[in-house]
Amino acid sequence: MLPQTPKNTQPNLFHSQLRDMLDSNDPLIALADTINWEFFDESFAKYYSDEGRPAKPIRLMVGLLLLKQLENLSDENVVLQWKRNPYYQYFCGMTEYVPALPCDATELVKFRQRIGTEGVESIFAMSVALHGKDAQEKQVIIDTTVQEKNITYPTDGKLAIKMIHHLHNIAKEECIQLRRTYVKEIKGHRISLRFFRHPKKIKKARAAMKKLGTIVGILIRDISRNLDEA
Template sequence: MLPKSPNDSAQTSFFDIANQLNSNHPLIALGNAIDWSLLEQEFKSLYSPLGRNAKPIRLMSGLLMLKQLYDLSDEGVVAQWQMNPYYQVFCGETSFQTNVPCHSTELVKFRNRLGKQGVEQLLKISVALHGEAAEEPTVLVDTTVQEKAITYPTDTKLAIKIINRLNKLAKTHDIKQRRTFVKEVRALRVVSRYFRHVHRRAKAKKALKRLRTIAGILLRELQRKLPESVLQKEADNFALYERVLAQQPKDKNKVYSLHEPEIYCVGKGKDHKPYEYGRKASVVSTLNSNIIVGVASHDIHEHDSKTLKAALASAEHNRQTPIKTAVADRGYRGSKRSVKPEVILPSAPLKRDSQEECQRKKYLCQKRSAIEPIIGHLKHDYRLCRNWLKGSQGDAINLLMAACAWNLRKWMVAFFLLEFRSGIWLFMIKIDRYDRNEIIWVHLG
């Protein structure tokens, strides 16, 4: 059912917090600056007119923002909301609430209800908060990897997980197995740890081969004994298991996780982390104000030059003015023909370029490095380092909310600095008046 509107009654009570908190707090100012009515109009079509009353859209949207803004889990942001009055005022409450706003699983359902397009509206609103600062004609573009919350993938781990899943499935449907191989798998797990040991590598390879054989035996037995209805329901999982058991180390499009089979491996060449498992993410920020105006999550492992078009399209969607110049690194070679804006890459100056044009390109390429710390903050402060949301949609939502949190934090910092400077100015005026009064008083005395 359509969500209830917040209580607009002017009646105050003992628990009223509207007049007890610091009205100049950045979080309260941010809540007043966001156009929540626009979100209600955008998300109204996602609710059914029937059923029980839903939670207010401002409450649920505010919880998503606070979760990403302060690097909290779904359970953590719900618990913090109950204890923090500033969180409650930001989400539209006028009196202090002693109960939790909702169960943490309702945030999962709300994210699924919004989907990627709904969360894009939150990012668009965060960009609009900055006004003309977000409309700069020159933007910076870079690509990173949003890693998934999976364990480091090995063929042994995948085979053991398949065996455990098949045994659990047989127990659930009361299938009497000839053998579960539990004791043998426990011993093979220990032997398989020595893949990097010079003298025990052969035994580890034999252990992996035996684990795959056991998984195949259990899989074929369940295919014979399970009812037809269960086989149809588990057809996709069984096909995934067969694909995992048949893949080889140098195969392309390998499966690295059973619960996230669509992720891919990206070789970054870093000493501390040579491979990253997840999806590529493109980030577009303005040149001087460093506001993130567009992001894009890429489901297919593509070269960076092929990701520029989707990234700039996202930025164009969130802005009012078109982008004229995009500055990127050397990984975007070959992307100039696929997009309309001018693309500047670090390279030797052209013969036809004037000295002024060479200086301009050199300056922009030096400024391009400003996007690197932005990506670092997105990863370590705004939950982009390890994504816990499921599927391709979860990757897109987490990336959009991280960018939204960055823009909100930029607005809060700018508001705090403005209040701080105005506070110093007023403080100096008071001191000046005090000194004058003291001088007058001494003179009169």
């Protein structure tokens, strides 16, 4: 069934309004008052039918998705933090504090599936538009000091294998017939090098590294001899 955003205009005699208990200068309060929530109600109403169980308010679901993105939280954590944080509740349209979970985490998945990629993009497009020109900077400076790097460290074993491949390419370009290519041996030595830090296999790894260095020397001498004869 089509969800209805609650509009409680009559004050509660026993509880204070949620807005009165919060700091009006908090960024989430300012952001909640800036977003055009009615736009989402009108845009996503077409994804609901008039029959069935009443759905969760659209502002609640959209607010949870925005909080999830702003705070970098999972579906489970954003639902749990909503229960604990009154600022989250105000952001999602609550007028009074609710000491309960707003929904199950799986309902966020179903809501994203309901509105589709186009709906999700419209939510984050509005969040970007709220930043105005600041969100359209041509140059962005990113600190990647602690970011994981997609690199491999140049260990002796890796360098030896790289040299062997390079020597194979030289022999292929010069049409040199090597006495042995050591392809099968290199594969076995590469596997042994993976366990270099294992206490029981470190001797085998060191032997493999030494053998790779020997293979490099054999290939260099073989290629040099054939080049000299040519």
